Amino acid sequence: WYHDNLTRHAAEALLLSNGQDGSYLLRKSTEREDLYSLSVRGKDSVKHFHVEYTGTSLKFGFNEFSSLKELVMHFANQPLIGSETGTLIVLKHPYPLQVEEPSIYESVRVHTAMQTGRTESDLVPNAPSLGTKEGYLIKQGKIVKNWKTRWFTLHRNELKYFKDQTATEPIRALDLTECSAVQFDYSQERVNCFCLVFPLRTYYLCAKTGIEADEWIKILRWKLSQIRRQLEERNATLSS
Numbered sequence: 226w227y228h229d230n231l232t233r234h235a236a237e238a239l240l241l242s243n244g245q246d247g248s249y250l251l252r253k254s255t256e257r258e259d260l261y262s263l264s265v266r267g268k269d270s271v272k273h274f275h276v277e278y279t280g281t282s283l284k285f286g287f288n289e290f291s292s293l294k295e296l297v298m299h300f301a302n303q304p305l306i307g308s309e310t311g312t313l314i315v316l317k318h319p320y321p322l323q324v325e326e327p328s329i330y331e332s333v334r335v336h337t338a339m340q341t342g343r344t345e346s347d348l349v350p351n352a353p354s355l356g357t358k359e360g361y362l363i364k365q366g367k368i369v370k371n372w373k374t375r376w377f378t379l380h381r382n383e384l385k386y387f388k389d390q391t392a393t394e395p396i397r398a399l400d401l402t403e404c405s406a407v408q409f410d411y412s413q414e415r416v417n418c419f420c421l422v423f424p425l426r427t428y429y430l431c432a433k434t435g436i437e438a439d440e441w442i443k444i445l446r447w448k449l450s451q452i453r454r455q456l457e458e459r460n461a462t463l464s465s
Contacts, residue, residue, distance in 0.1 A: 226319035227251045234409060234442075236264040237271040238435035240320060241416060247317030249300075251276065267314035269416050358444050360437070361390075365413070365429040372415070372431070379444065382452060384421075399423070402452050407445040409438070421445070 228236070231252040240248050244266045254260035254275065261276040263285070276296075277284040283296050290296040300316055359378040364386065366373065375386040375396070382402055385395040399421070406422040410429060417438040418431040432438035 226321055228320075228322055229253060233262070233264070233273065234435075234439055236262075236273075238439045240264060240266040240271050241269070241435040244320055245318060247315050248320050249316050249318070250320040265314050265316060272314065358441065361433075362386075362441070363415075363431040367426065377430075379448070382448065384445075399428070401445070401448050404445075404449060407442055407449060409442065 226249065228250050229252070231239075231250070233255070236250060236252055240250070246267050247265075249263060249265040252262050252264060254262040259278045259280075261278065263274045263276055265272050265274065274285070281291070283290045283293065285296065285299075288299065290299065300319065357378075357380050359376070361374055362377050363372045364375045365371070375388065376390045376392065377384060377386045378395075382400065384399040384401060386397060386399075387395050403423055404421050405424075408419060408422075410418045410420040413429060413431070415431045417433065417435050418429060419438050419442050420430070421428045430441070432441060
């Protein structure tokens, strides 16, 4: 149940999608070289606890283990752990590394037919965008803070949402060149949520699974990075 370079968000996606209450895994922490993180699922959320390697022992909470074998035996006895928020979780189900884990990366497809006599610059404006995505998400209302399911499509630098998949006219089209950040959001009383930050409004969206939320975040962040890179290149050209 040790997952070497698994990220925090990927661990949450795996445990929420495939795990159950009491599922847990160990991974490297990004904070310090001597820290590991124990990610544990409980009550439809994932908690993270530090495991510190001192050089001679492993410290977990008030316990100290002289060897990795001792630590593994401790977890084999289904210990009860508590967090600062008062949540108590029994560690019942180690999440093994040797399983077919779902991909948390969005597949990027490009369909561009090269035609005789046309150059790349001719094709780019009309070619399907790189990294398109569509699917249902639950969106929080602007004034009445209720949640409604909407059909979202991502093409080029535009994120549109529709009443449903059959609708032809979008309710709104969001220009990603005006978006400053995309990130997981834990402020809502829902799981698998993320937000898009715009100058006049922050949009709160929820996916059905952690993996799906992670896919949306990855591809939206990739879009923002491309927008920033293009803007930097344009500014560099103008200044020169």
